[in-house]
Amino acid sequence: MEAAIEDWKPAPVPHSQATPRANDNREDPGAPGARPPAPVAERNEPAYEEPRVRPSWALALLDTEGDWRSLCRRGATGIGLASIYGVALGAREGGTAMLVHAVGVPAALLAVAAVGLPALYILLALFDTPLSPRRAAGAAVVGVASSGLVLAGLAPLAALYVVTSSTSAAAAMAATFGLTLGGLLGLRHLVATLAEELAKADSATRALAVVAQIGFGLFAIVLGWRVWSALLPLVGGAS
Amino acid sequence: MSPRERSPLGLLLSSPREVARRCLEEEGLKPLAVASLGALALGAAVFGGVVGSFRGGEQVLYGAIKVPIALLAAIVICVPALHGIAASLGRAWPLRTVIALTLAAAGRAALVLLAFSPVLWLAYDLGLGYHAAALAATGAYGLAGLAALGVLLRGLGRGKHAVTTALAFVAVFLAAGGQTGWILRPYLVRPQTRDVPFVRSIEGGFADAVVRSTRSAAGVYDEVEREVVRSAETAPEWVDPEPYDVSHEPSYGYEREDRWRAR
Numbered sequence: 430m431e432a433a434i435e436d437w438k439p440a441p442v443p444h445s446q447a448t449p450r451a452n453d454n455r456e457d458p459g460a461p462g463a464r465p466p467a468p469v470a471e472r473n474e475p476a477y478e479e480p481r482v483r484p485s486w487a488l489a490l491l492d493t494e495g496d497w498r499s500l501c502r503r504g505a506t507g508i509g510l511a512s513i514y515g516v517a518l519g520a521r522e523g524g525t526a527m528l529v530h531a532v533g534v535p536a537a538l539l540a541v542a543a544v545g546l547p548a549l550y551i552l553l554a555l556f557d558t559p560l561s562p563r564r565a566a567g568a569a570v571v572g573v574a575s576s577g578l579v580l581a582g583l584a585p586l587a588a589l590y591v592v593t594s595s596t597s598a599a600a601a602m603a604a605t606f607g608l609t610l611g612g613l614l615g616l617r618h619l620v621a622t623l624a625e626e627l628a629k630a631d632s633a634t635r636a637l638a639v640v641a642q643i644g645f646g647l648f649a650i651v652l653g654w655r656v657w658s659a660l661l662p663l664v665g666g667a668s
Numbered sequence: 669m670s671p672r673e674r675s676p677l678g679l680l681l682s683s684p685r686e687v688a689r690r691c692l693e694e695e696g697l698k699p700l701a702v703a704s705l706g707a708l709a710l711g712a713a714v715f716g717g718v719v720g721s722f723r724g725g726e727q728v729l730y731g732a733i734k735v736p737i738a739l740l741a742a743i744v745i746c747v748p749a750l751h752g753i754a755a756s757l758g759r760a761w762p763l764r765t766v767i768a769l770t771l772a773a774a775g776r777a778a779l780v781l782l783a784f785s786p787v788l789w790l791a792y793d794l795g796l797g798y799h800a801a802a803l804a805a806t807g808a809y810g811l812a813g814l815a816a817l818g819v820l821l822r823g824l825g826r827g828k829h830a831v832t833t834a835l836a837f838v839a840v841f842l843a844a845g846g847q848t849g850w851i852l853r854p855y856l857v858r859p860q861t862r863d864v865p866f867v868r869s870i871e872g873g874f875a876d877a878v879v880r881s882t883r884s885a886a887g888v889y890d891e892v893e894r895e896v897v898r899s900a901e902t903a904p905e906w907v908d909p910e911p912y913d914v915s916h917e918p919s920y921g922y923e924r925e926d927r928w929r930a931r
Contacts, residue, residue, distance in 0.1 A: 482692050482693070482759075482761055482762075482765065483693075483694060483762055483765075484760075485755075485760055485761060485762035485763070485765075486762075487751070487752075487755040487760040487761070487762075488755075488760035490755075490760075491755060491756075491760055575755070575756040576756075578751075578752040578755050578756055579749075579752040579753055579755075579756050580752070581748065581752060582748040582749040582750070582751055582752025582753065583748075583749045583752065583840075584748070585744070585745045585748055585749070586745050586746070586749055586840065586843060586844050589745055589844070589847055589848070590843075590847060590873065590875050593847065593851060593873050594873055594875050594876055595873070595876050596876055596879060598879045599873065599875035599876040599879045600875070602875050602879055603875045610753075610836075614753065614756040614757070615756070617756075618756055
């Protein structure tokens with residue numbers, strides 16, 4: 430027995446690579462034979478990849494490329510979509526109110542694009558920004574189309590509220606929220622498109638352009654609201 | 669079992685990312701949409717029936733019919749708005765993608781409501797009070813909404829304006845769901861209520877409530893509210909313990925019941 434004890438030797442410790450541990454954070458990923466980093470996939474789900482989304486008509490509508498004819502077509506589509514929201518607002522009264530609101534809602538978008546954008550273009554041209562009239566018009570069309578898409582999408586919700594609200598104040602509030610959201614999202618898209626075009630300019634020009642765009646944004650908000658409050662009976666315009 | 673081998677219902681429960689991917693890539697939309705609609709109809713109907721069981725009787729059937737209708741109506745109203753907002757914020761998806769994503773999110777939420785239904789029913793059966801019952805149902809609805817948000821957020825991905833788009837989606841759905849729910853009320857009715865209509869008259873809505881509360885906070889009361897405030901004087905203390913000064917209000921010849929106001 431004593432000989433057996435003397436001959437006893439401890440069992441060899443297995444090499445760390447033979448029995449890898451799941452949470453071994455001390456392992457150097459750069460070391461030879463190191464395990465690859467854990468996959469990005471979560472439990473029961475494949476590794477994340479950007480989905481491949483098919484193109485849609487909305488994507489084509491929000492494109493800034495193309496000639497003047499395609500720009501006009503896209504602008505007219507945006508105006509038509511915005512007028513759907515006007516029809517929804519007029520559903521509270523029905524009849525000619527739907528036509529009045531259908532004309533009044535896109536009028537503000539047209540006013541901002543026709544009155545505000547040329548002034549902005551002149552200001553930006555004074556700062557020698559690399560912006561062509563075609564590109565500026567493309568940004569305006571994108572803004573109008575974006576507003577139109579949002580407003581047309583909000584039309585069923587607006588119709589639900591203006592028809593079922595028992596007071597005019599509540600209906601006006603609901604209508605105002607939709608107009609505000611559609612207008613602001615279209616304005617954001619217009620300014621973002623202009624910013625992409627102005628990215629090629631130097632930093633000083635870009636800074637001046639940002640100030641000009643902020644001023645344009647404020648002007649657009651005030652002008653848009655002025656037009657809507659004047660033309661839409663539901664939000665306080667002439668009936 | 670890999671996500672690609674699961675049934676659509678299994679995917680709705682355990683793989684929101686795979687569900688979102690299929691919606692965006694338009695892969696297997698039909699079985700996913702059918703499963704989502706079926707889950708929505710079943711889950712919402714069972715939940716509505718359980719909420720109606722607080723009173724019992726015909727309210728169980730009314731709830732089972734109205735909750736799926738309110739949810740479906742909210743989805744139908746929401747989808748065009750979600751499509752427009754997503755396009756404006758850089759995700760110009762096809763309309764069918766938005767429909768599939770919204771249906772899948774709603775189906776997942778309905779399955780969560782179905783899971784909560786037995787617990788809610790037991791709580792009602794054990795004698796939960798009216799207001800606690802309303803809070804419990806609201807809490808279940810809120811958690812179901814979070815489950816739906818999981819699908820939507822995975823669909824929106826990691827690109828620009830993802831958070832803004834998600835917040836806009838939530839706001840639009842709350843607005844649509846709130847109003848469609850209001851139109852089809854009541855759902856939770858006190859047991860002592862004798863006659864319960866299938867739906868009440870509309871009497872305003874979410875927007876009206878906001879406007880009225882804003883005006884009341886500013887001290888501007890409508891004629892109906894003045895009458896309500898005046899009648900609160902004669903109610904027992906536990907209804908309106910705060911005294912209301914009516915010295916400036918026109919008198920209707922109604923005497924205050926001071927015995928109800930003993931301090």
